Amino acid sequence: MANILIVEDNEPLSRSYLEFIKPLGYGVTACASGEAAWQSMQEAPPSVVLLDLHLPDMIGLDLIARAREEGLPCSFVVVTSDGSVDQAVEAIRAGAEDFIVKPATPDRLRITLANAVKRHSLEAEVRSFRDESARESLGRMRGGSLAMQTVYRIVTAAARSKATVFITGQSGTGKELCAEAIHSLSPRAEKPFIALNCAAIPAELIESEIFGHVKGAFTGAAAERIGAAGRADGGTLFLDEICEMNIDLQSKLLRFIQTETYQKVGASKQERADIRFVCATNRDPLEEVRQGRFREDLYYRLHVIPVEMPALAERDGDIILLAETFLKRFSKEEGKDFEGLSPEAEELLIAYPWPGNVRELENAMQQVAVLHEGPAVTPDMLPPPLRSVQAASGAPAPAASSAAAASPDLSAADIKPLWQVEREAIEAAIAQCGGSIPRAARLLDVSPSTIYRKKESWEEG
Structure with missing residues (x-):
């Protein structure tokens, strides 16, 4: 007011x-x-x-x-x-x-x-x-790209409520960092943040990991154990790789979310916990529902506020920012004197498709800091997969122009229409850039909107 x-x-x-x-x-x-x-x-x-x-x-x-x-x-x-x-x-x-x-x-x-x-x-x-459009970080997430600004806005708005957040995205995109940011901006920030990777725990132990167990509940249960639910009481429980959870355990998780009560393995009494749920997966959760591997009612209970973490290849401008951030951190840890990236190294980082996303970039910068000396990162210091894309740092040559250079005596039948040459050049650039239209546009020195518009016209034609 x-x-x-x-x-x-x-x-x-x-x-x-x-x-x-x-x-x-x-x-x-x-x-x-x-x-x-x-x-x-x-x-x-x-x-x-x-x-x-x-x-x-x-x-x-x-x-x-x-x-x-x-x-x-x-x-x-x-x-x-x-x-x-x-x-x-x-x-x-x-x-x-x-x-x-x-x-x-x-x-x-x-x-x-x-x-x-x-x-x-x-x-x-x-x-x-x-303020939002100028933001380059939120919590431990870094990046000033438009894709990350969208994530920041959703996280900032969602953090204030108790609504369940469902984070999707490829491996290595920073889903756990997103969950941490939601917790740290929420009214529960002073309470525990408990993270549990459902894919890293054997199926027979995950129920105990979530709900805990009493002494003697199963072979090896020598003492009572408080599970993630008990430890997260009043705070946030982050269930990573939620789609890996056993279908039978999913029903117990659904009941826990609905009633805020749970039962330790081997126990006869119900316990109560006030928890804010955040979950994540690198799979398509709806496809998992269609295949019968994930309960539909649990999906709709969890999928209240969706957040999609963008792939690093979709985050224009963030690659160099993140690389310099990681380089600075690892250079300090290793006692090295790196000051930054050479222009040639930057070109390789931008041209590389980054299938492992931010985690792969972080590992690459750590490898550089451990194995080499500064002050500038040069192309020969980068891991082999990055050095192999050096040829992609320039725009790919169209097929027609290559043919013309090889054989100047072309017949009229060999000459392609200009629109076809343009289409082949654009499609070759997109393929070379791992499907990233923004990166292809940068190499072709055109606006991404130009490529999107031309692709739309091709599909309509």
Whole structure:
């Protein structure tokens, strides 16, 4: 809700402003001096300040100037008995949104304030969008690409609720880092974050890992064990590779999610736990449902807020940022003096398709830091798979132009239409870049939208 601060030393006038504004439904407070207003603005910046220019302890324009210097996100509407043009211009130059001459009619005052509140709200949205679009990290996730900005927005919004989050994405894209960010931004941040990889635990032990067991529940159960559910009480339970879970255990997990109660293996009593669930998989969960390997009711219980982690090849601009981040970290750990990447090394990193995603890039930079010396990473320091794509750092030559270079005596039948040559060149570039249209566009020196548009026209044709 918008908040209005009235700064007026005339008490009857201040009360009348309060009555005029009340129908708008805004929160309203009033101050009789500039200093009192300044204290109030610092404690809780209002949306709009309705400001008298002639205050007992200062000129109203000085209050506007002070707020602008401190960066307080307040809008100002000036009310004064001095209706001169010079006074109005001075107030607007100081940063006022609008100017009202006393006596202000109720309708004039309400319309002016409503407009100021709308402008303030729009400016706040623009500031928020700029902050998000400029963000290069969230928690331990790094990247300023458009694909990661989408992830950041969903994570930031989802973190505040208790809704279950379902993270999908290829191996190595950072699904656990995403889950950690959701927990760290949530009201449960001070409570435990428990991560469990369902693919790394033998099928016969995973129920015990999740729910715990009592002493003697099975061979080897020499003592009672608290499972992940008990340890995560009040916090977040992250179930990685959820699609690997046994179908019978899925029904018990569903009951746990629905009732917030569970039973240790071998126990007769129910226990309760307040848990926020986050899960992840590198498979297509709907396909797993269709194949009968994942319960449909569990899928819809978990799939409340979906987050798709993009492949590294889809994160334009992030490859070099991440490589430099990893290089800096491993260089410090290994006591090396690496300062950055050579331009030639950067070209290879950008051209490589990164099937192992961020984890593969991290491993590559660790290998460089362990085996080589700085100050710059050169192509020969990179692991063999990266060095093998050196030829892809330039745009691939179209088939027709290669043929022309090899045989200058072409017949008319050998000459292909220009659109076909262009299509072959684009398709060759996309194939060379592992299917990444943004990377192919960069190598061909065209906009990705151009390639998308041409592909659409080919499909329609």
